[in-house]
Amino acid sequence: TQLLEQSPQFLSIQEGENLTVYCNSSSVFSSLQWYRQEPGEGPVLLVTVVTGGEVKKLKRLTFQFGDARKDSSLHITAAQPGDTGLYLCAGGRSGGGADGLTFGKGTHLIIQP
Amino acid sequence: EAGVTQFPSHSVIEKGQTVTLRCDPISGHDNLYWYRRVMGKEIKFLLHFVKESKQDESGMPNNRFLAERTGGTYSTLKVQPAELEDSGVYFCASSRRQGLYGYTFGSGTRLTVV
Numbered sequence: 001t002q003l004l005e006q007s008p009q010f011l012s013i014q015e016g017e018n019l020t021v022y023c024n025s026s027s028v029f030s031s032l033q034w035y036r037q038e039p040g041e042g043p044v045l046l047v048t049v050v051t052g053g054e055v056k057k058l059k060r061l062t063f064q065f066g067d068a069r070k071d072s073s074l075h076i077t078a079a080q081p082g083d084t085g086l087y088l089c090a091g092g093r094s095g096g097g098a099d100g101l102t103f104g105k106g107t108h109l110i111i112q113p
Numbered sequence: 114e115a116g117v118t119q120f121p122s123h124s125v126i127e128k129g130q131t132v133t134l135r136c137d138p139i140s141g142h143d144n145l146y147w148y149r150r151v152m153g154k155e156i157k158f159l160l161h162f163v164k165e166s167k168q169d170e171s172g173m174p175n176n177r178f179l180a181e182r183t184g185g186t187y188s189t190l191k192v193q194p195a196e197l198e199d200s201g202v203y204f205c206a207s208s209r210r211q212g213l214y215g216y217t218f219g220s221g222t223r224l225t226v227v
Contacts, residue, residue, distance in 0.1 A: 004155075031214075033215045035215075035218075040220065041220050041221075042117070042204050042206070042218030042219050042220050042221050043156070043204075043218050044218070045215035045216065045217070048214060048215050088156070090156075099146075099158075099161040099168055099169040099211065100146065100148070100157075100158025100159075100160075100161060100169065100171075100172055101148075101158060101216075102158075103148075103155045103156040103157070104155060105154070105155045106155070
């Protein structure tokens with residue numbers, strides 16, 4: 001069973017601070033996706049990384065895929081109250097007949113004004 | 114384009130009853146996925162359709178769960194008979210391409226079995 005461990009589970013910081021969320025596994029994934037979920041809604045895809053060492057930026061969010069494709073991080077610069085939400089990482093595998101994503105439990109992020 | 118639509122948004126049923134969840138994927142998306150999140154746990158994969166065919170159903174919990182996608186359009190997930198442990202949020206997602214790429218998720222159906 002592939003597991004994705006996310007840390008921290010909960011994070012509450014002040015507006016303007018920086019933060020990093022981590023997603024770790026002992027298994028190799030072909031891709032790593034980050035989603036954001038609001039209450040009562042489904043996860044919304046933020047980014048997909050597929051190459052070891054890959055870095056992608058989405059405005060104030062920076063996503064990195066580990067060199068060995070076992071881990072990933074999400075860094076938010078100058079957090080805003082609008083960044084509040086549940087952040088989920090999910091690993092995908094290509095081939096082998098197992099098509100589903102493996103999700104982490106998520107990081108509940110609260111940005112206080 | 115319209116998003117992934119799930120119906121109903123909430124369902125409360127008694128143990129032993131039957132419930133059918135419906136998912137309408139984005140038009141043109143051949144890949145349709147069902148996931149479930151039980152309280153306190155991570156979102157878990159249930160199964161994957163490519164058009165009307167089941168590509169991977171390795172995540173289906175047991176034979177009380179039956180998923181169909183007749184005609185390769187909308188999909189239904191039936192739970193019969195429902196048990197208490199089936200409570201959770203059931204998400205449907207669709208994608209145009211298979212494999213490594215992200216999906217578009219629906220808002221989910223919150224199922225409560227009492």
